[in-house]
Amino acid sequence: MTAPQPKAPINWIAVFALLFLPLVAIIAIPLYAYHHDFSAAAWISMFVLLGFSSLGITAGYHRLWAHRAYEATLPMQIVLMIMGTFAVQNSILFWASGHRTHHRHVDDVDHDPYSINRGFWFAHIGWMLRDYKSGGANYKNAPDLLNNKLVMFQDKYYVPLVIAVHAGILLPIGWAVGDMWGVLLLGGLVRLILSHHVTFFINSLCHMWGSRPYTDENTARDNFILAIATWGEGYHNYHHIFQYDYRNGVKWWQYDPTKWLIWTCSKLGLAKNLRRIPSFNIKKAELAMKFKYAEQDLAVYGLNVNDDVAQVKSKIALEYDAFTNTLNDWAKLKEQEIQAKKTAVAEKIHQMDDKLKLEFQQVEQRLSQHRETVTTLMRNIKKKAVSE
Ligand SMILES: [Zn+2]
Ligand SMILES: [Zn+2]
Incomplete structure (x- = not known):
């Protein structure tokens, strides 16, 4: 209130x-x-x-x-x-x-x-x-x-x-x-x-x-x-x-x-001068939310409901760690760019942006596969419970 x-x-x-x-x-x-x-x-x-x-x-x-x-x-x-x-x-x-x-x-x-x-x-x-x-x-x-x-x-x-x-x-x-x-x-x-x-x-x-x-x-x-x-x-x-x-x-x-x-x-x-947010930043925000939603899904299913679910869960966790590390690397490079303002670094950033875009797409695909697997696993568990 x-x-x-x-x-x-x-x-x-x-x-x-x-x-x-x-x-x-x-x-x-x-x-x-x-x-x-x-x-x-x-x-x-x-x-x-x-x-x-x-x-x-x-x-x-x-x-x-x-x-x-x-x-x-x-x-x-x-x-x-x-x-x-x-x-x-x-x-x-x-x-x-x-x-x-x-x-x-x-x-x-x-x-x-x-x-x-x-x-x-x-x-x-x-x-x-x-x-x-x-x-x-x-x-x-x-x-x-x-x-x-x-x-x-x-x-x-x-x-x-x-x-x-x-x-x-x-x-x-x-x-x-x-x-x-x-x-x-x-x-x-x-x-x-x-x-x-x-x-x-x-x-x-x-x-x-x-x-x-x-x-x-x-x-x-x-x-x-x-x-x-x-x-x-x-x-x-x-x-x-x-x-x-x-x-x-x-x-x-x-x-x-x-x-x-x-x-x-x-x-x-x-x-x-139409302003556009770089697609990298957009994807970053989108992926961070997808991880959040995956985590929320899993929280609903409870901890380690069975081994298969636990396995997917740890895969998602690993995926998330990798994602955070990549973001940290990227942030460091950006920092260097600001400090040095060297064209070489700018070029490196540009290359990395492209690489990351691709990488993020793959992470996104894997993440949705993981979430689908969890849903199927849970459906099977529920079915089994009903038939028993
Ligand atoms: Zn507005
Ligand atoms: Zn509003």
Whole structure:
């Protein structure tokens, strides 16, 4: 149990946007549909604008401004700012500063602004309904953003910008397709509510459901289904261990449209210096977790349940020792590189990185074989017990 938190005053603007608007939608949408029906264009505007505003948050607010995972040219920044403003999630400065605090103090009930340890409702939406001050009032964790003219401009004129962006996007579309109310209701209202909850899922469900392939030191999870809903942000376990990577779905096959968008922009000359964590570090984290899981499996089966299981267990232990030794060697070499800065050492490191990648792959295969063997052995033991 956690200590009760002191309650801040209610933030009425947030209550209006997050509770009142959905209420309006629940009443207005069916009523309008009953009397007028929505045009196909209005439905299409909803889906297109959902992508438009959500990607402004994921590629702009999140990966560009909160994490500086890449650099964007001014035109790209302006477009991302407009897209993000259309998502109505407060200013870049407020959002990014609060998000940095989330990463720094993840799960901490007192300091993580949307700590999952205060419950699903709080992490999803509750934290915004009271007057939470992002990063304190002074934005100490965002000096780069305080120096960014575009970010500061958006912060200063946030409310007029929200109105201008909505008018500038929705009215021309509504006029062009000849269904003004349809576009305002579906492309405007319903799209806004959907895009809100899509982002909020990252703070709530992505800290509850899914796997932890890279770290179990925090509650963040990888979840493919949530990645579909959140434009690639569902690989949240990876993101929490390597937050500066411009990719959240780090494997080439993982569904991460935000990463594809940033990559495409870099090919078009709009973005540069995309940050990638070296694959060696990623594999290292992944393997360390696999060993941890193997150990947990074996702990469930108890100590030396029979000779065969004990044998596999000792094999895994040996494998783990070798893995730790290799990592130590590698760390020593890295240290030498820093000390000496000699090209010869750098070359050696490069060779070793390649060698280790291969070695880690083999360790991974052997480890999964060992775990399979244990499972089969245990199944046989149980079968035998039942038949006896
Ligand atoms: Zn998180
Ligand atoms: Zn993040």
